[in-house]
Amino acid sequence: MKKARYIRQSTKNQTNLRQLAKAHPDEELFIDIISGSIPFDERPEGKRLIQAVETGQINYVSFHAIDRAGRNTINVLQTLQYFYDKGVVVKIDNLGLESMINNKANPVFNLITTILSELSSLEKTSLLERQAEGIQQAKLKGIYKGRAEGTFDTPEQTLQKHKRVVRAIKMNPTLSLRQIAKLASDSDYKVSANTVKKVKEIMLNSNLQVA
Structure with a gap:
Protein backbone atom coordinates (compact mmCIF):
# COMPACT_ATOMS: atom_id res chain seq x y z
CA MET A 1 0.00 0.00 0.00
CA LYS A 2 1.20 3.52 -0.86
CA LYS A 3 -0.39 5.43 1.97
CA ALA A 4 -1.42 9.06 2.37
CA ARG A 5 -3.04 11.03 5.17
CA TYR A 6 -5.18 14.04 4.32
CA ILE A 7 -5.62 16.77 6.90
CA ARG A 8 -7.55 20.00 6.70
CA GLN A 9 -7.22 22.69 9.34
CA SER A 10 -8.38 26.28 9.41
CA THR A 11 -5.28 27.83 11.00
CA LYS A 12 -1.58 27.01 11.26
CA ASN A 13 -1.58 26.75 15.05
CA GLN A 14 -4.21 24.02 15.32
CA THR A 15 -1.74 21.16 15.35
CA ASN A 16 1.93 20.33 15.69
CA LEU A 17 2.90 19.17 12.22
CA ARG A 18 6.28 17.80 13.32
CA GLN A 19 4.64 15.50 15.87
CA LEU A 20 2.01 14.53 13.31
CA ALA A 21 4.64 13.48 10.78
CA LYS A 22 6.41 11.47 13.46
CA ALA A 23 3.16 9.72 14.41
CA HIS A 24 2.53 8.58 10.82
CA PRO A 25 5.94 7.78 9.32
CA ASP A 26 4.51 5.37 6.73
CA GLU A 27 2.09 7.93 5.30
CA GLU A 28 2.69 10.89 3.02
CA LEU A 29 1.00 13.92 4.58
CA PHE A 30 -1.27 16.22 2.58
CA ILE A 31 -2.16 19.17 4.80
CA ASP A 32 -4.46 21.99 3.73
CA ILE A 33 -4.70 25.10 5.89
CA ILE A 34 -7.93 26.38 4.41
CA SER A 35 -11.60 26.96 5.13
CA GLY A 36 -13.81 23.88 5.12
CA SER A 37 -16.18 25.74 2.77
CA ILE A 38 -13.81 25.03 -0.13
CA PRO A 39 -14.58 21.85 -2.14
CA PHE A 40 -12.00 19.08 -1.75
CA ASP A 41 -10.76 19.19 -5.35
CA GLU A 42 -10.23 22.97 -5.17
CA ARG A 43 -7.93 22.80 -2.13
CA PRO A 44 -4.18 22.94 -2.94
CA GLU A 45 -3.29 19.73 -1.12
CA GLY A 46 -6.54 18.10 -2.21
CA LYS A 47 -5.46 18.74 -5.81
CA ARG A 48 -1.99 17.38 -5.08
CA LEU A 49 -3.45 14.23 -3.53
CA ILE A 50 -5.71 13.68 -6.55
CA GLN A 51 -2.70 14.06 -8.83
CA ALA A 52 -0.78 11.51 -6.76
CA VAL A 53 -3.70 9.09 -7.12
CA GLU A 54 -3.87 9.69 -10.87
CA THR A 55 -0.17 8.87 -11.27
CA GLY A 56 -0.43 5.73 -9.12
CA GLN A 57 1.64 7.10 -6.25
CA ILE A 58 -1.15 6.67 -3.68
CA ASN A 59 -3.70 3.88 -3.26
CA TYR A 60 -4.66 4.26 0.42
CA VAL A 61 -5.93 7.48 2.05
CA SER A 62 -6.71 8.16 5.71
CA PHE A 63 -8.94 10.90 7.11
CA HIS A 64 -9.40 11.59 10.80
CA ALA A 65 -13.12 12.26 10.28
CA ILE A 66 -15.55 12.15 7.38
CA ASP A 67 -16.07 15.93 7.25
CA ARG A 68 -12.43 16.44 6.24
CA ALA A 69 -13.22 14.96 2.83
CA GLY A 70 -15.39 17.79 1.52
CA ARG A 71 -17.40 20.93 2.09
CA ASN A 72 -20.83 19.30 2.40
CA THR A 73 -22.58 15.96 2.03
CA ILE A 74 -22.55 15.96 -1.77
CA ASN A 75 -18.89 16.96 -2.00
CA VAL A 76 -17.85 14.35 0.60
CA LEU A 77 -19.67 11.60 -1.29
CA GLN A 78 -18.17 12.78 -4.59
CA THR A 79 -14.69 12.61 -3.04
CA LEU A 80 -15.27 9.12 -1.65
CA GLN A 81 -16.73 7.93 -4.97
CA TYR A 82 -13.70 9.30 -6.82
CA PHE A 83 -11.31 7.33 -4.61
CA TYR A 84 -13.45 4.20 -4.94
CA ASP A 85 -13.52 4.48 -8.73
CA LYS A 86 -9.72 4.75 -8.69
CA GLY A 87 -9.38 1.66 -6.49
CA VAL A 88 -8.10 3.70 -3.54
CA VAL A 89 -8.94 2.43 -0.06
CA VAL A 90 -10.23 5.16 2.26
CA LYS A 91 -10.00 4.85 6.03
CA ILE A 92 -11.92 7.07 8.46
CA ASP A 93 -9.96 6.94 11.71
CA ASN A 94 -12.66 7.92 14.19
CA LEU A 95 -14.97 5.27 12.73
CA GLY A 96 -12.34 2.57 12.43
CA LEU A 97 -13.73 1.71 8.98
CA GLU A 98 -12.22 1.18 5.55
CA SER A 99 -14.10 1.71 2.29
CA MET A 100 -13.15 -1.65 0.81
CA ILE A 101 -12.76 -5.19 2.11
CA ASN A 102 -10.93 -7.66 -0.11
CA ASN A 103 -11.16 -5.18 -3.00
CA LYS A 104 -14.94 -4.95 -2.66
CA ALA A 105 -17.06 -2.03 -1.40
CA ASN A 106 -17.74 -2.14 2.33
CA PRO A 107 -21.54 -1.60 2.64
CA VAL A 108 -21.26 -0.61 6.30
CA PHE A 109 -18.72 2.09 5.41
CA ASN A 110 -21.00 3.48 2.70
CA LEU A 111 -24.03 3.59 4.99
CA ILE A 112 -22.31 5.17 7.98
CA THR A 113 -20.30 7.73 6.02
CA THR A 114 -23.41 8.90 4.16
CA ILE A 115 -25.34 9.36 7.41
CA LEU A 116 -22.49 11.10 9.24
CA SER A 117 -21.76 13.35 6.30
CA GLU A 118 -25.39 14.47 6.22
CA LEU A 119 -25.39 15.09 9.98
CA SER A 120 -22.18 17.10 9.71
CA SER A 121 -23.67 19.24 6.94
CA LEU A 122 -26.81 19.87 9.00
CA GLU A 123 -24.70 20.79 12.03
CA LYS A 124 -22.72 23.35 10.00
CA THR A 125 -25.94 24.85 8.64
CA SER A 126 -27.39 25.10 12.14
CA LEU A 127 -24.19 26.73 13.41
CA LEU A 128 -24.27 29.35 10.66
CA GLU A 129 -27.92 30.08 11.41
CA ARG A 130 -27.22 30.49 15.15
CA GLN A 131 -24.25 32.72 14.36
CA ALA A 132 -26.36 34.92 12.08
CA GLU A 133 -29.10 35.13 14.74
CA GLY A 134 -26.54 36.07 17.38
CA ILE A 135 -25.11 38.84 15.20
CA GLN A 136 -28.58 40.17 14.47
CA GLN A 137 -29.45 40.26 18.18
CA ALA A 138 -26.15 41.99 18.96
CA LYS A 139 -26.87 44.60 16.29
CA LEU A 140 -30.35 45.24 17.73
CA LYS A 141 -28.81 45.75 21.17
CA GLY A 142 -26.12 47.99 19.72
CA ILE A 143 -23.26 45.82 20.96
CA TYR A 144 -22.10 44.23 17.71
CA LYS A 145 -18.62 45.40 16.81
CA GLY A 146 -17.88 43.21 13.80
CA ARG A 147 -14.28 42.39 12.91
CA ALA A 148 -11.75 43.47 15.52
CA GLU A 149 -9.97 46.73 14.70
CA GLY A 150 -6.67 46.19 12.95
CA THR A 151 -7.62 42.81 11.49
CA PHE A 152 -8.40 42.58 7.79
CA ASP A 153 -7.91 40.39 4.75
CA THR A 154 -5.64 41.39 1.91
CA PRO A 155 -7.26 41.61 -1.56
CA GLU A 156 -5.64 38.27 -2.40
CA GLN A 157 -7.07 36.65 0.74
CA THR A 158 -10.52 38.09 0.04
CA LEU A 159 -10.59 36.65 -3.47
CA GLN A 160 -9.29 33.30 -2.23
CA LYS A 161 -11.89 33.20 0.54
CA HIS A 162 -14.71 34.00 -1.87
CA LYS A 163 -13.76 31.92 -4.90
CA ARG A 164 -17.40 30.97 -5.46
CA VAL A 165 -18.29 34.67 -5.74
CA VAL A 166 -15.41 35.27 -8.17
CA ARG A 167 -16.63 32.39 -10.32
CA ALA A 168 -20.24 33.60 -10.20
CA ILE A 169 -19.20 37.12 -11.23
CA LYS A 170 -17.12 35.84 -14.15
CA MET A 171 -19.91 33.58 -15.39
CA ASN A 172 -22.77 36.07 -14.83
CA PRO A 173 -21.34 39.60 -15.15
CA SER A 192 -24.16 39.08 1.09
CA ALA A 193 -24.57 41.60 -1.72
CA ASN A 194 -22.04 43.83 0.08
CA THR A 195 -19.44 41.05 -0.09
CA VAL A 196 -20.13 40.57 -3.79
CA LYS A 197 -19.65 44.32 -4.27
CA LYS A 198 -16.34 44.18 -2.40
CA VAL A 199 -15.09 41.23 -4.46
CA LYS A 200 -16.22 42.87 -7.69
CA GLU A 201 -14.35 46.08 -6.84
CA ILE A 202 -11.17 44.15 -6.09
CA MET A 203 -11.45 42.30 -9.39
CA LEU A 204 -12.02 45.55 -11.31
CA ASN A 205 -9.23 47.49 -9.61
CA SER A 206 -6.51 44.87 -9.74
CA ASN A 207 -5.02 42.14 -11.85
CA LEU A 208 -5.34 39.53 -9.12
CA GLN A 209 -6.34 36.07 -10.26
CA VAL A 210 -7.78 33.15 -8.34
CA ALA A 211 -6.69 29.61 -9.18
Missing part, protein backbone atom coordinates in the same frame (compact mmCIF):
# COMPACT_ATOMS: atom_id res chain seq x y z
CA THR A 174 -24.70 41.21 -15.94
CA LEU A 175 -26.55 39.96 -12.84
CA SER A 176 -27.21 42.26 -9.88
CA LEU A 177 -25.16 42.03 -6.69
CA ARG A 178 -28.07 40.41 -4.89
CA GLN A 179 -28.58 37.86 -7.66
CA ILE A 180 -24.89 36.92 -7.68
CA ALA A 181 -24.93 36.58 -3.88
CA LYS A 182 -27.88 34.22 -4.11
CA LEU A 183 -26.26 32.24 -6.91
CA ALA A 184 -22.97 31.82 -5.00
CA SER A 185 -24.57 30.89 -1.66
CA ASP A 186 -25.70 27.51 -0.38
CA SER A 187 -26.33 25.86 2.99
CA ASP A 188 -22.64 25.92 3.98
CA TYR A 189 -21.61 29.24 2.43
CA LYS A 190 -23.61 32.43 2.81
CA VAL A 191 -22.57 35.63 1.12
Whole structure:
Protein backbone atom coordinates (compact mmCIF):
# COMPACT_ATOMS: atom_id res chain seq x y z
CA MET A 1 0.00 0.00 0.00
CA LYS A 2 1.20 3.52 -0.86
CA LYS A 3 -0.39 5.43 1.97
CA ALA A 4 -1.42 9.06 2.37
CA ARG A 5 -3.04 11.03 5.17
CA TYR A 6 -5.18 14.04 4.32
CA ILE A 7 -5.62 16.77 6.90
CA ARG A 8 -7.55 20.00 6.70
CA GLN A 9 -7.22 22.69 9.34
CA SER A 10 -8.38 26.28 9.41
CA THR A 11 -5.28 27.83 11.00
CA LYS A 12 -1.58 27.01 11.26
CA ASN A 13 -1.58 26.75 15.05
CA GLN A 14 -4.21 24.02 15.32
CA THR A 15 -1.74 21.16 15.35
CA ASN A 16 1.93 20.33 15.69
CA LEU A 17 2.90 19.17 12.22
CA ARG A 18 6.28 17.80 13.32
CA GLN A 19 4.64 15.50 15.87
CA LEU A 20 2.01 14.53 13.31
CA ALA A 21 4.64 13.48 10.78
CA LYS A 22 6.41 11.47 13.46
CA ALA A 23 3.16 9.72 14.41
CA HIS A 24 2.53 8.58 10.82
CA PRO A 25 5.94 7.78 9.32
CA ASP A 26 4.51 5.37 6.73
CA GLU A 27 2.09 7.93 5.30
CA GLU A 28 2.69 10.89 3.02
CA LEU A 29 1.00 13.92 4.58
CA PHE A 30 -1.27 16.22 2.58
CA ILE A 31 -2.16 19.17 4.80
CA ASP A 32 -4.46 21.99 3.73
CA ILE A 33 -4.70 25.10 5.89
CA ILE A 34 -7.93 26.38 4.41
CA SER A 35 -11.60 26.96 5.13
CA GLY A 36 -13.81 23.88 5.12
CA SER A 37 -16.18 25.74 2.77
CA ILE A 38 -13.81 25.03 -0.13
CA PRO A 39 -14.58 21.85 -2.14
CA PHE A 40 -12.00 19.08 -1.75
CA ASP A 41 -10.76 19.19 -5.35
CA GLU A 42 -10.23 22.97 -5.17
CA ARG A 43 -7.93 22.80 -2.13
CA PRO A 44 -4.18 22.94 -2.94
CA GLU A 45 -3.29 19.73 -1.12
CA GLY A 46 -6.54 18.10 -2.21
CA LYS A 47 -5.46 18.74 -5.81
CA ARG A 48 -1.99 17.38 -5.08
CA LEU A 49 -3.45 14.23 -3.53
CA ILE A 50 -5.71 13.68 -6.55
CA GLN A 51 -2.70 14.06 -8.83
CA ALA A 52 -0.78 11.51 -6.76
CA VAL A 53 -3.70 9.09 -7.12
CA GLU A 54 -3.87 9.69 -10.87
CA THR A 55 -0.17 8.87 -11.27
CA GLY A 56 -0.43 5.73 -9.12
CA GLN A 57 1.64 7.10 -6.25
CA ILE A 58 -1.15 6.67 -3.68
CA ASN A 59 -3.70 3.88 -3.26
CA TYR A 60 -4.66 4.26 0.42
CA VAL A 61 -5.93 7.48 2.05
CA SER A 62 -6.71 8.16 5.71
CA PHE A 63 -8.94 10.90 7.11
CA HIS A 64 -9.40 11.59 10.80
CA ALA A 65 -13.12 12.26 10.28
CA ILE A 66 -15.55 12.15 7.38
CA ASP A 67 -16.07 15.93 7.25
CA ARG A 68 -12.43 16.44 6.24
CA ALA A 69 -13.22 14.96 2.83
CA GLY A 70 -15.39 17.79 1.52
CA ARG A 71 -17.40 20.93 2.09
CA ASN A 72 -20.83 19.30 2.40
CA THR A 73 -22.58 15.96 2.03
CA ILE A 74 -22.55 15.96 -1.77
CA ASN A 75 -18.89 16.96 -2.00
CA VAL A 76 -17.85 14.35 0.60
CA LEU A 77 -19.67 11.60 -1.29
CA GLN A 78 -18.17 12.78 -4.59
CA THR A 79 -14.69 12.61 -3.04
CA LEU A 80 -15.27 9.12 -1.65
CA GLN A 81 -16.73 7.93 -4.97
CA TYR A 82 -13.70 9.30 -6.82
CA PHE A 83 -11.31 7.33 -4.61
CA TYR A 84 -13.45 4.20 -4.94
CA ASP A 85 -13.52 4.48 -8.73
CA LYS A 86 -9.72 4.75 -8.69
CA GLY A 87 -9.38 1.66 -6.49
CA VAL A 88 -8.10 3.70 -3.54
CA VAL A 89 -8.94 2.43 -0.06
CA VAL A 90 -10.23 5.16 2.26
CA LYS A 91 -10.00 4.85 6.03
CA ILE A 92 -11.92 7.07 8.46
CA ASP A 93 -9.96 6.94 11.71
CA ASN A 94 -12.66 7.92 14.19
CA LEU A 95 -14.97 5.27 12.73
CA GLY A 96 -12.34 2.57 12.43
CA LEU A 97 -13.73 1.71 8.98
CA GLU A 98 -12.22 1.18 5.55
CA SER A 99 -14.10 1.71 2.29
CA MET A 100 -13.15 -1.65 0.81
CA ILE A 101 -12.76 -5.19 2.11
CA ASN A 102 -10.93 -7.66 -0.11
CA ASN A 103 -11.16 -5.18 -3.00
CA LYS A 104 -14.94 -4.95 -2.66
CA ALA A 105 -17.06 -2.03 -1.40
CA ASN A 106 -17.74 -2.14 2.33
CA PRO A 107 -21.54 -1.60 2.64
CA VAL A 108 -21.26 -0.61 6.30
CA PHE A 109 -18.72 2.09 5.41
CA ASN A 110 -21.00 3.48 2.70
CA LEU A 111 -24.03 3.59 4.99
CA ILE A 112 -22.31 5.17 7.98
CA THR A 113 -20.30 7.73 6.02
CA THR A 114 -23.41 8.90 4.16
CA ILE A 115 -25.34 9.36 7.41
CA LEU A 116 -22.49 11.10 9.24
CA SER A 117 -21.76 13.35 6.30
CA GLU A 118 -25.39 14.47 6.22
CA LEU A 119 -25.39 15.09 9.98
CA SER A 120 -22.18 17.10 9.71
CA SER A 121 -23.67 19.24 6.94
CA LEU A 122 -26.81 19.87 9.00
CA GLU A 123 -24.70 20.79 12.03
CA LYS A 124 -22.72 23.35 10.00
CA THR A 125 -25.94 24.85 8.64
CA SER A 126 -27.39 25.10 12.14
CA LEU A 127 -24.19 26.73 13.41
CA LEU A 128 -24.27 29.35 10.66
CA GLU A 129 -27.92 30.08 11.41
CA ARG A 130 -27.22 30.49 15.15
CA GLN A 131 -24.25 32.72 14.36
CA ALA A 132 -26.36 34.92 12.08
CA GLU A 133 -29.10 35.13 14.74
CA GLY A 134 -26.54 36.07 17.38
CA ILE A 135 -25.11 38.84 15.20
CA GLN A 136 -28.58 40.17 14.47
CA GLN A 137 -29.45 40.26 18.18
CA ALA A 138 -26.15 41.99 18.96
CA LYS A 139 -26.87 44.60 16.29
CA LEU A 140 -30.35 45.24 17.73
CA LYS A 141 -28.81 45.75 21.17
CA GLY A 142 -26.12 47.99 19.72
CA ILE A 143 -23.26 45.82 20.96
CA TYR A 144 -22.10 44.23 17.71
CA LYS A 145 -18.62 45.40 16.81
CA GLY A 146 -17.88 43.21 13.80
CA ARG A 147 -14.28 42.39 12.91
CA ALA A 148 -11.75 43.47 15.52
CA GLU A 149 -9.97 46.73 14.70
CA GLY A 150 -6.67 46.19 12.95
CA THR A 151 -7.62 42.81 11.49
CA PHE A 152 -8.40 42.58 7.79
CA ASP A 153 -7.91 40.39 4.75
CA THR A 154 -5.64 41.39 1.91
CA PRO A 155 -7.26 41.61 -1.56
CA GLU A 156 -5.64 38.27 -2.40
CA GLN A 157 -7.07 36.65 0.74
CA THR A 158 -10.52 38.09 0.04
CA LEU A 159 -10.59 36.65 -3.47
CA GLN A 160 -9.29 33.30 -2.23
CA LYS A 161 -11.89 33.20 0.54
CA HIS A 162 -14.71 34.00 -1.87
CA LYS A 163 -13.76 31.92 -4.90
CA ARG A 164 -17.40 30.97 -5.46
CA VAL A 165 -18.29 34.67 -5.74
CA VAL A 166 -15.41 35.27 -8.17
CA ARG A 167 -16.63 32.39 -10.32
CA ALA A 168 -20.24 33.60 -10.20
CA ILE A 169 -19.20 37.12 -11.23
CA LYS A 170 -17.12 35.84 -14.15
CA MET A 171 -19.91 33.58 -15.39
CA ASN A 172 -22.77 36.07 -14.83
CA PRO A 173 -21.34 39.60 -15.15
CA THR A 174 -24.70 41.21 -15.94
CA LEU A 175 -26.55 39.96 -12.84
CA SER A 176 -27.21 42.26 -9.88
CA LEU A 177 -25.16 42.03 -6.69
CA ARG A 178 -28.07 40.41 -4.89
CA GLN A 179 -28.58 37.86 -7.66
CA ILE A 180 -24.89 36.92 -7.68
CA ALA A 181 -24.93 36.58 -3.88
CA LYS A 182 -27.88 34.22 -4.11
CA LEU A 183 -26.26 32.24 -6.91
CA ALA A 184 -22.97 31.82 -5.00
CA SER A 185 -24.57 30.89 -1.66
CA ASP A 186 -25.70 27.51 -0.38
CA SER A 187 -26.33 25.86 2.99
CA ASP A 188 -22.64 25.92 3.98
CA TYR A 189 -21.61 29.24 2.43
CA LYS A 190 -23.61 32.43 2.81
CA VAL A 191 -22.57 35.63 1.12
CA SER A 192 -24.16 39.08 1.09
CA ALA A 193 -24.57 41.60 -1.72
CA ASN A 194 -22.04 43.83 0.08
CA THR A 195 -19.44 41.05 -0.09
CA VAL A 196 -20.13 40.57 -3.79
CA LYS A 197 -19.65 44.32 -4.27
CA LYS A 198 -16.34 44.18 -2.40
CA VAL A 199 -15.09 41.23 -4.46
CA LYS A 200 -16.22 42.87 -7.69
CA GLU A 201 -14.35 46.08 -6.84
CA ILE A 202 -11.17 44.15 -6.09
CA MET A 203 -11.45 42.30 -9.39
CA LEU A 204 -12.02 45.55 -11.31
CA ASN A 205 -9.23 47.49 -9.61
CA SER A 206 -6.51 44.87 -9.74
CA ASN A 207 -5.02 42.14 -11.85
CA LEU A 208 -5.34 39.53 -9.12
CA GLN A 209 -6.34 36.07 -10.26
CA VAL A 210 -7.78 33.15 -8.34
CA ALA A 211 -6.69 29.61 -9.18
